[in-house]
Amino acid sequence: MTMTSFTGTRPMPTLLRAALVAACAALPLAAQATRVATGGTTLIKNATVLTVTKGTLENTDLLIQNGKIAQIGKNLASPAGATVIDATGKYIMPGIIDPHSHMMSDAVNEGSLSVTSMVRITDVLNPTAPNIYRALASGVTSLNILHGSANTIGGQNATVKLKYGRPVAEMLFPGAPPGIKFALGENVTRKNQQQVQLPGQPAASRRYPATRMGQEEVLRDAFTRARDYKAAWDDYRAKAKTDKNAVAPRRDLELEPLVEVLEGKRLVHAHSYRSDEMLMLLNLAREFGFKVQTLQHALEGYKIASEIAAAGTGLSTFADNWSYKIEAYDAIPYNVAIVMEKGVLATINSDSDERVRRLNIDAAKLIKYGGLTEEQALRTITYNGALQLGVADKVGSIEVGKDADIAIWNAHPLSVYANVDKTFIDGEVFFDRQKDLAQRSEKEKERADLERQDPNQPPGARGRPVQPAVPEENR
Amino acid sequence: MTPTFRLAVRAVMAAALAAPPLVAQRAAPTTYAITNAKIVPVAGPTIEKGTVVVRDGLVTAVGATVAVPGDARVVDGAGLTVYPGLIDAYGSLGQASATPAAGGGRAGGGGAAQAQLAAAAALLNRPAGSAEKPAGFSPELKVVDQLHPDAEALAGPQFAGITAALSAPTTGVMQGQSVFINLAGGDAQAMVIKGSVAQHVGFTPSRGGYPNSLMGVFAxxxxxxxxxxxxxxxxxxxxxxxxxxxxxxFDAGLEALQPVLARQQPVVMLANQQREIERALDLGKEFGLKVVIAGGSEAWKVADRLKAENVPVLLSLNFPRRVAAPAPDADPEPVRVLRERVEVPKGAGRLASAGVRFAFESGGLAAWTDFLPNVRMAVENGLSADEAVRALTVRGAEIFGLADRLGTIEPGKIANLTLVRGDLLDRNARVTQLFIDGAPVTVRPPTVANAAGGGNAGGGNFGGGAQAGASGTWTVTVLVEGEEKPVTFLLRQEGTRLTGTMQGVLGTNEIANGSATPDGQVQFTAGITLKSGTEEATFAGTVEGNAMRGKVGIVGHEPGLFAGTRPAGGGQGGRPRPPGQ
Known part of the structure; x- marks a missing residue:
């Protein structure tokens, strides 16, 4: 039995299934271990290619050159020096894009103030977080890493490619438009009193706002200040043309990103649940002249599908996850299907380091609930996310000229039996199942070797002193 | 006390009575000659047998054939090696606040109550941070104004051969300005070599107020x-x-930052892991700052960039190691942690090979008696003996622009000398005597009370044997969403910083934004994965002995509880249930 003979219709042998479970459980021991340089040119032969935008292509070859998809077609010639992969019986799909994640962040919430637009996820990314590798093993290539939902206006997002082990600078998605997190509802009003009283903090430190009314006021106030700030700079720039002594206004890192929102240069991703709060935000955005790029979670989106569509706003939600708090009860699994029918660009997100490993299954649920086509379902975790993040010209579908951010699956990715063989980003292999399995014993050996070394011995073992070396007579 | 030295002391006293006062306010200067000693001047080749002459606080002559002045008190250096006085390139020596109660922050019976009082006091003194006035930002503070020499606290570093040190602020984000001091004790003003040496930046967020996360710290x-x-x-x-x-x-804080912007004053940034160092370097680049990295346990991974940007490192000698045998029900330690313990002592050698300038610093060591043994460990792990001595002497002076007066044995330089029986890097070497500002200082083996190292709060014991503060492997039960979740914390406390890993059914993640107080209050965040998704949980609790308990805050969830234990001295800890069950 070989890997290549798998299809989605055949049950997986127990042994292999056990190995795959282990793959998810084991920590990748070295970031570089499973990264395979492809030498720039790779020819994947005889696969079923799920382009997501241009249909499904059977028995098709895909050529990667210089990190891009160079050719798609039948019986492509293999350029000199190309790595050739036989993908007979396998599937190629675009790398999965998760539009809502908090992975690889050394901080998620700066919840101290109602408006923290000055903080940036890019300042706190951890490019070695093991969860990155696990996501790669599930065919995920890009994330929208968002600030948490503790406050009305949160921090600036980071759109990343999961180039595990590379420096942060190489993981930031080149050319991705910047974004910012907003949050409405319970997490902001903190009805659940989730704030722990910390040592040195007074017991009754409830941060404004405590109601949804207050959230609207925080937004209105912040954007009014941003308008004033922009006006002050416009005045200065006009004045500086004639007056050499004009002193520039103080730069304000809180208001600068909000000016970018007003100018349409920064995308708003708004955590929201209830239809009334979503309508409030859409109306306020219209009043101030900006667009809300996405409503995140938006479990009641189906109630106001037409209004969301009219605003040109996208929706990013869970396939079937709800009832974990009061505002998350009025939910139905048909949310995506309904809003899509009304013309809303919809995606499935994970918001979870665990669910991100099976977004393909969440997409498959949309076929059961709402009758989406396979391609529509796949788009909710690929192309639609690329559109929502402003990177659809580079990723999200398999088209010539796009970045080679793809995954080879051993079965149709909407099958529960499907697993990822290889994940490519910019044409380089960042996950390779065969290599991972082959390296297991090496890594066990490394652990054993390390355990034996002196700094890993507990005090008392092998003559290591239990107490600092203070001479007897001075104790 | 050796007969020679007793003679010398008697001579000093005689000289003090006889000599005319040269400089008012200063201790009576006098002349010494250390003869027949092996001399490592660092500025030049080792002199197998020679003499160092010290007069009026300065070195006046050094060499194999130097004549002993008639008025010199002779110290017979046979069997001794004379080194430039060792320098601790980063710490908080000489500050009163940095050495809380003897024992370096032991949590006694009334620890919790005292902590409450301290917290209340802190609240009164420091308003919670806001966007306009962020918490932990006090660039105008100067350690030179807070020197409080305590002879007892200096005994530990003196025993380790240290004669001078950079004394830096210990808390906050933009922490204030350090002072370079001689460790003679006595008059605070006389200790000062340079008053405002560097601005100091730490990336640990404050507790409450803005900023309370690493993101906020950067903003x-x-x-x-x-x-x-x-x-x-x-x-x-x-x-x-x-x-x-x-x-x-007028703004005192912004005024204090002008030399920093003008690159006249370096900025010491506390950063250990690769990504922490890269973030610090990025910030420095953004504002054109003269950056110095302190800590630097993974600096070797960034060696090329440090070399290219000419950024020196104050390299911590506080090497990580397993502090106790883990409990049987603890998750296995991540390989990353196992590997780090083995790799960190190799860092010095790697930095030297890459041509990165570095000086050793004590880094909140648990005990001063680990200072020299850890230098030896660095040498066993690939650092040349020459470079090791440089990193203990001249490098610290160079990095802070003091090499014209300190760091080598050369005529005209400050007479700071460390006298060692044998070779400094030999396991059996023993520091026998120091000269600081040309005056002899007797070293004493440390007592338990002053062995606690680093001067950084929290370096001492918590009544848990050799475990420093919250460090150790904790088996913990977290009560969240009405369910008990078994997890393992692997924590490491250095000074007031807390780092580590959380493993178990809530996911595997490094902890972040961690801090710990000398009285055992800990706080950190960690990503945890619940049914609804991955959330950032804030753990805030108290360590008492080998028990820890506290609350868990999660945005959008009911607060949770946690309780844990660690094995005492290699024993077995059981997984406790959180309170309120």
Missing amino acids: ALRQTLLDAQHYRDEQAAYARNPRGMRRPE
Whole structure:
């Protein structure tokens, strides 16, 4: 039995299934271990290619050159020096894009103030977080890493490619438009009193706002200040043309990103649940002249599908996850299907380091609930996310000229039996199942070797002193 | 006390009575000659047998054939090696606040109550941070104003051969300015070699108020530096033409940052892991700062960039190691942690090979008696003996622009000397005597009370044997969403910083934003995965002995509880249930 003979219709042998479970459980021991340089040119032969935008292509070859998809077609010639992969019986799909994640962040919430637009996820990314590798093993290539939902206006997002082990600078998605997190509802009003009283903090430190009314006021106030700030700079720039002594206004890192929102240069991703709060935000955005790029979670989106569509706003939600708090009860699994029918660009997100490993299954649920086509379902975790993040010209579908951010699956990715063989980003292999399995014993050996070394011995073992070396007579 | 030295002391006393006062306010200067000693001047080749002459606090002659002046008190150096006085390139020696109660922050019976009082006091003194006035930002603070020499606290570093040190602020984000001091004790003013040496930046967020996360720390640092630039431009505009312009408001903090912006004052940034160092370097680049990295346990991974950007490192000698045998029900330690313990002692050798300048610093060591043994460990792990001695002497002086007066044995330099029986890097070597500012200092083996190292709060014991503060492998039960979740914390406390890993059914993640107080209050965040998704959980609790308990805050969830234990001295800890069950 070989890997290549798998299809989605055949049950997986127990042994292999056990190995795959282990793959998810084991920590990748070295970031570089499973990264395979492809030498720039790779020819994947005889696969079923799920382009997501241009249909499904059977028995098709895909050529990667210089990190891009160079050719798609039948019986492509293999350029000199190309790595050739036989993908007979396998599937190629675009790398999965998760539009809502908090992975690889050394901080998620700066919840101290109602408006923290000055903080940036890019300042706190951890490019070695093991969860990155696990996501790669599930065919995920890009994330929208968002600030948490503790406050009305949160921090600036980071759109990343999961180039595990590379420096942060190489993981930031080149050319991705910047974004910012907003949050409405319970997490902001903190009805659940989730704030722990910390040592040195007074017991009754409830941060404004405590109601949804207050959230609207925080937004209105912040954007009014941003308008004033922009006006002050416009005045200065006009004045500086004639007056050499004009002193520039103080730069304000809180208001600068909000000016970018007003100018349409920064995308708003708004955590929201209830239809009334979503309508409030859409109306306020219209009043101030900006667009809300996405409503995140938006479990009641189906109630106001037409209004969301009219605003040109996208929706990013869970396939079937709800009832974990009061505002998350009025939910139905048909949310995506309904809003899509009304013309809303919809995606499935994970918001979870665990669910991100099976977004393909969440997409498959949309076929059961709402009758989406396979391609529509796949788009909710690929192309639609690329559109929502402003990177659809580079990723999200398999088209010539796009970045080679793809995954080879051993079965149709909407099958529960499907697993990822290889994940490519910019044409380089960042996950390779065969290599991972082959390296297991090496890594066990490394652990054993390390355990034996002196700094890993507990005090008392092998003559290591239990107490600092203070001479007897001075104790 | 050796007979020679007793003679010398008697001579000093005689000289003090006889000699005319040369400089008022200073201890009576006098002349010494250390003869027949092996001399490692660092400025030149080792002298197998020679003499060092010290007069009026300065080295006046060094060499194989130097004549002993007639008025010199002779110290017979046979069997001794004379080194330039060792330097601890980063710590908090000489500060009163840094050495809380003897024992370096032991949590006694009334620990919790004292902590409450301290917290209340802190609240009164320091308003919670806001966007306008972020918490932990006090660049105008100067350690030189807070020197409080305590002979007892200096005994530990003196026993380790240390004669001079950079004494830096210990808390906050933009922490204030350090002082370079001689460790003679006595008069605080006389200790000072240079008053405002560097600005110090730590990335640990404050507890409560803005910023309370690492993200906020960076945003507030960026805004403060932008404000300092704006302040500079406004002041310049006003200076050019004050007439008709409302005068810019004075701001002590922004004023204090002007030498930093002008690259006249270096900025020491506390950063250990690769990504922490890269973030620090990025911030430095953004504002054109003269960056020095302190800590630097993974600096070797960034060696090429440090070399290219000419950034020196104050390399911590506080090497990580397993502090106790883990409990049987603890998750296995991540390989990353196992590997780090083995790799960190190799860092010095790697930095030297890459051509990165570095000086050793004590880094909140649990005990001063580990200082020299850990230098030896660095040598066993690939650092040349020559470079090791340099990193203990001249490098620290060079990095802070003091090499013209300190760090080598050369005529005209400050007479700081460390006398060692045998070779400094030999396991059996013993520091026998110091000269600081040309005056002999007797070293004493440390007692338990002053062995606790680093001067950084929290370096001492918590009544848990050799475990420093919250360090150790904790088996923990977290009560969240009405369910008990078994997890393992692997924590490491260095000074007031807390780092580590959380493993178990809530997911595997490094902890972040961690801090710990000397009285055992810990706080950190960690990503945890619940049914609804991955959330950032804030753990805030108290360590008492080998038990830890506290609360868990999660945005959008009911608060949770946690309780854990660690094995005492290699024993077995059981997984406790959180309170309120």
